[in-house]
Amino acid sequence: MPSILKTTELPMAKDFSSFLSIEGASRKKSPFNGLLRLMGGDIVSLGSGLPHPSTFPFYSLSAEVKRIDPAIKATKPIATGAKSQAMVDLVTVPHGPQPGKVESLTDSLQYGLGSGIESLRMFCKEHVNQMHRPQYQDWDVVLSAGNTDAFAKAISMLCNRGDRVLVEEWTYPAALEMMEPLGVGHVPVKMDGEGMSAVALKDLLDNWGSTPEQASEAKPRVVYLIPTGQNPTGATMSIQRRRDIIQVAQQHNLILIEDDPYYYLQFGGDDEKSGNDTDGSESGWMPSLPSLLSLDTDARVIRLDTFSKTLAPGCRVGYMSANAQFCAIVQYHNEVSTQQPSGFSQAILAEMLISHWGQKGYIRYLCENVRTEYLKRSQHLQACYRKHVNPRLASFIKPSAGMFIWIKIHVEHHPKYGTVSDSALMLELFKKCVGNNVLMVPGWQFSCKPKPADIDPADLLNVWLDDRATYFRATFAYASFEQMDQAMVRFGESLNEVFGV
Ligand SMILES: Cc1ncc(COP(=O)(O)O)c(C=O)c1O
Incomplete structure (x- = not known):
């Protein structure tokens, strides 16, 4: 993990303005947004066209959620599955602001800032700070409607029609399909059991221009990669591989888009243990691999996190962490497109994560519930595979994170x-x-x-x-x-x- 310096001892982000696409460079703060920022306090607003909250038909929003006590070390795993097996908490978002409540429906269902509801954004920012300790001062977080949304916005911020993005040779198809209609192509980079090969990436860029196809094309400047539990291969980059990728990015001045939905599904050494040892009772477990964001001292990594694999995909909430300039541009894009993730989702997540679970509870939930469940599932599928599949006809590299096994047919x-x-x-x-x-x-x-x-x-x-x-x-x-x-x-x-x- 990176060293912990006081924020003021850290360097400022390098300037990556020259990486902006025509679209990215043209995005401006919405003047309308300025009005929203002036509201509050004693100001009587006859300005912005906000609907009156009394017309909202929703009196409150409640959800029964798993109870997680952040202070208590687990003696038993947090139950997955049916409500009857778990301790339940009732999370309620009231209609109007109330003491002791983080959010109200009158606020969270209203139009708001393109960066997302501030309480939830700050929770995510604190989480990123605790887990990844970014190595420069002026980093920021903007909420997204999940990694699909944030990736699309990062690409439009950085790529013009005709550009190509470096990708793993086997990759998440939605990423390629999103870029293709924009005229943004891709260049595959060889992989091995640890995902994208840093040697192959360096070699490709050192020799860029040597093939007829590359001769008239500028060197790619953006890399898209899935470093943990890669989709589809299940490969996870070692610490050294992560460092090597950062080094190549520095040598060739690249922006890295780190799409990391499976970060908390790292199985680590526990994957070697058998069933009962992995029931979540080792509550001290934490993800051990540093993210690319945490190794980045320049501000060239755009990290995409999502609640899709940790809470539920239908929440449609995620968060992008990057240098403040990139976050601001994505925020401006949000202001004229999705605006924010759904207010319902944001309100209930804010109330659950901030008032009930807290940072410690959320991390406990990730490590003891989500990760433990997928670890058991991974071990089970592998055991079934070994029982029933002829090893001469097919094989796979054991995944140490994620949700997938990539079966090679011989x-x-x-x-x-x-x-x-x-x-x-x-x-x-x-x-x-x-x-x-x-x-x-x-x-x-x-x-x-x-x-x-x-x-x-x-x-x-x-x-x-x-x-x-x-x-x-x-x-x-x-x-x-x-x-x-x-x-x-x-x-x-x-x-x-x-x-x-
Ligand atoms: C690599 C990768 N990125 C993004 C996504 C989608 O994430 P989200 O639901 O946050 O849009 C997935 C989902 O399968 C994925 O595997």
């Missing part, structure tokens, strides 16, 4: 290998799996290879769009333990049938 052991394409073999296997009632995501969906315009990519039973993609992505996040076992039986049988063993 097509070279298929009797028809070399006489038909690898895509044909993979398609045959995929169809067999579906026929046997087990579904995994075809590896080609995470490929950087351009998809032909004349083929319907949703026609999954008839297309396999990349010969190199001899993989399936399986997730242990959702199915029941029994279903995972069933799925691996079916997958093992499908493999045996297709390979004729």
Whole structure:
């Protein structure tokens, strides 16, 4: 973890204004927003067009949530699943401001600042400070409607039509699909068991311009990467790999977009232990890997966090941490687009996180509930896999974080290998799996290879769009333990049938 200096001893952010796209550089603070900031106190406002809160039909907002006592060290795991097994707290957001309450509906359901509701934004900022200790003074946090939203805004802030972004060779498809219609392309960077290779990134940039395709193209300046429990490969960068990536970013003056939804799903050394040791009773566990943000002394990392994998995706709340200039531009973008995440979500999250759980409770919840649940699930799927799948026909690298295993199919052991394409073999296997009632995501969906315009990519039973993609992505996040076992039986049988063993 980075050294803890007093904020005033830290350097100021470097100036990255030259990285702004035409769109990013043109974004300005909304004058309307100035009015909102002047409101409050004794001012009588006849200014902004805010609807009157008496017309809001909502008297209060309540949710029963898991009770987490931040002060008590766990002797038992915080229960997952059904309400009856857990201790429950009633979180209520009242209609108007009330002593002891963080938020009210009259405020949180009103129009507000593009940076999000201030109480929740400050909770997130304090959380980032505690977990990542940014190494420069003028960093900031802006709330988003999740990482999908923040990523789209970061790209429009940094990239013009014709630019290309460096990405992991297997990556989250929504990121590529978001950029493509904007005319922002991508350049795949080789990966290994730890995610994006720093050596490959450096090599690519050291030799940029050496291929005909690159000759007329400026060197890419933005990298998109998923450092922990990477989607789809499950790979997690070691501390050294993270340092190496930062070093290449400094050498080649790059901006890094760190999309890190699985940061709290690090299994660490506990993945070596068996079932009962991982029941959450070791309550001192904390994520051990430094984020790229925490290693960044220049302010070149844009870190994206989301509550999607830690609380619930339907909250549509996340937060972007970056230098103050980048945060301000995303805020200006919010002001003229989404404005803020939903006031309902923000209000209930603020009340739960600030009044009930606190920073310690939230961290306890992440470590003892969310992480522990996925650790058990990961171990279970791996055990089922080992029981039912022939290791000569398929393999995977054990994930140390996240929600996924990336299964490599050893097509070279298929009797028809070399006489038909690898895509044909993979398609045959995929169809067999579906026929046997087990579904995994075809590896080609995470490929950087351009998809032909004349083929319907949703026609999954008839297309396999990349010969190199001899993989399936399986997730242990959702199915029941029994279903995972069933799925691996079916997958093992499908493999045996297709390979004729
Ligand atoms: C790498 C990655 N980024 C972003 C997202 C979506 O995050 P959010 O729900 O915050 O938009 C996902 C969800 O699967 C993901 O795997």
